[in-house]
Amino acid sequence: MTDLLEHARPIDADAPQYNASLVRRADQHESLAAFWVRLDGDPVPFEPGQYMTIGVLVDGKVVQRPYSVASDPAVAGAEGYEFYVRLVEGGTFTPLLWRLGEGHRMRMIGPKGKFTLEPDDDRIHLFISSGTGNAPFVAMMRALLREGRPRRAVFLNGVSYARDLGYVEVVEEWRRTGDYPVTFVPTVSRPADPLNAGWTGRTGRVETIVGPVCDELGLIPADTVAYICGNPDMILSAEATLLGRGFPEASVKKELYWPKGKEPRGVAPRPGASPIE
Ligand SMILES: Cc1cc2nc3c(=O)[nH]c(=O)nc-3n(C[C@H](O)[C@H](O)[C@H](O)COP(=O)(O)OP(=O)(O)OC[C@H]3O[C@@H](n4cnc5c(N)ncnc54)[C@H](O)[C@@H]3O)c2cc1C
Structure with missing residues (x-):
């Protein structure tokens, strides 16, 4: 109440x-x-x-x-x-x-923020996101496309339910037309839920498909840079997978949407709270 x-x-x-x-x-x-x-x-x-x-x-x-x-x-x-x-x-x-x-x-x-692209980086860009963590990657690809120098990208987005996937039409259109060389890999983590009835794509949390996708697409540290954005647990897990595969730390960039372990704090005013919440 x-x-x-x-x-x-x-x-x-x-x-x-x-x-x-x-x-x-x-x-x-x-x-x-x-x-x-x-x-x-x-x-x-x-x-x-x-x-x-x-x-x-x-x-x-x-x-x-x-x-x-x-x-x-x-x-x-x-x-x-x-x-x-x-x-x-x-x-x-x-x-x-x-x-x-x-x-x-x-x-x-x-x-x-410093979660930005390296200038003139011709490595494959492995974009890994959970939920709305896909937003910065959409901005990056939109800008690169406008500049006429899209960079080969593999774009992973993990959600609980298929209805939570965002920018699917935008990315699928790029892929279909070949305007942007992107491989889009969405995954849902709750395949048995009725909300995901009819889903035929990948299943499992996005961090669990990082290794398999690297193997399938031949993504190796020598020619890949990874950007990971969204849920902190996902980020740390995906990062561990990449470091375990020999990616140097400098090739794994991260944007955490909240600190690990933090829950929503609700709206009740706290004694002594700052005027800017
Ligand atoms: C650099 C940066 C960029 C961000 N960009 C986005 C963005 O593009 N889109 C976006 O939706 N959020 C983004 N966030 C998160 C956003 O700033 C807020 O934390 C979020 O909207 C919740 O705000 P709130 O005041 O309603 O919840 P709060 O009362 O502040 O509670 C925060 C808690 O909500 C949960 N939470 C926060 N964000 C999410 C989320 N996206 N999905 C599920 N649970 C979440 C976590 O448990 C977190 O500890 C970003 C955060 C950072 C630090």
């Missing part, structure tokens, strides 16, 4: 801290959605793989979280910055974000 009441807290419609607007949202289902947020002034340049921090004010206090940008930097002025977000039950910010309609004012700062 407390949570419901806290989630019903009014979100400030206007505030001096707001510098952006939610210009579009597209709900994939009740707990997954893409959000486009556009800055009031000129867009701030960013590198694919970096993140922005978006937030709203509740009772005059900023509530904000970082999100990887999924869009190409080139469209930030016209379309805004695209974020692909999962609603976290009991989370602090995402239940607020889910209540926002198009046009709502927001605060957005950034970019930040």
Whole structure:
């Protein structure tokens, strides 16, 4: 009950801290959605793989979280910055974000982050993601495609249910047309669940298919660089697999979406909490 009441807290419609607007949202289902947020002034340049921090004010206090940008930097002025977000039950910010309609004012700062591509790297790019951890890889491929220099990629995305897979049409279209040389390898971790009825693709958590995929596609440390993003347990497990196969640490880049072992902390105000949650 407390949570419901806290989630019903009014979100400030206007505030001096707001510098952006939610210009579009597209709900994939009740707990997954893409959000486009556009800055009031000129867009701030960013590198694919970096993140922005978006937030709203509740009772005059900023509530904000970082999100990887999924869009190409080139469209930030016209379309805004695209974020692909999962609603976290009991989370602090995402239940607020889910209540926002198009046009709502927001605060957005950034970019930040070092989870970016190496310049002129002609190795095969092994992108490994769980859930919405696919977002930075979509931004990287979109930008490389626009620049006319796509890099051979193997793109793994693990989800619990097939309906959670994102950007499938975008990536499948690249593969089908040959516009982007990408091998897309989605996997679902709960194949026996009725929600996955009819799924004929790979099964198992994404970290369990890293080794088999490397073997099948001949991905070796000499000509492969790996980027891993999303759930920290997945990241550490996939990293261990790659290091065990002889990948040097410098060839395995990681973006953890939360610290290992951390659970959603809910929305109840904590004594002495910072005004920025
Ligand atoms: C650099 C960076 C980039 C990020 N980019 C994205 C992104 O593109 N898309 C996205 O959905 N999230 C992303 N996150 C996570 C995001 O910042 C929030 O932690 C998340 O939205 C939950 O916020 P909350 O306030 O609702 O939950 P909180 O009250 O802050 O609770 C956080 C907890 O929620 C759980 N959690 C956090 N993120 C997820 C998730 N994606 N799926 C399942 N459980 C989760 C974890 O248990 C975590 O400890 C990113 C995090 C970082 C550090």
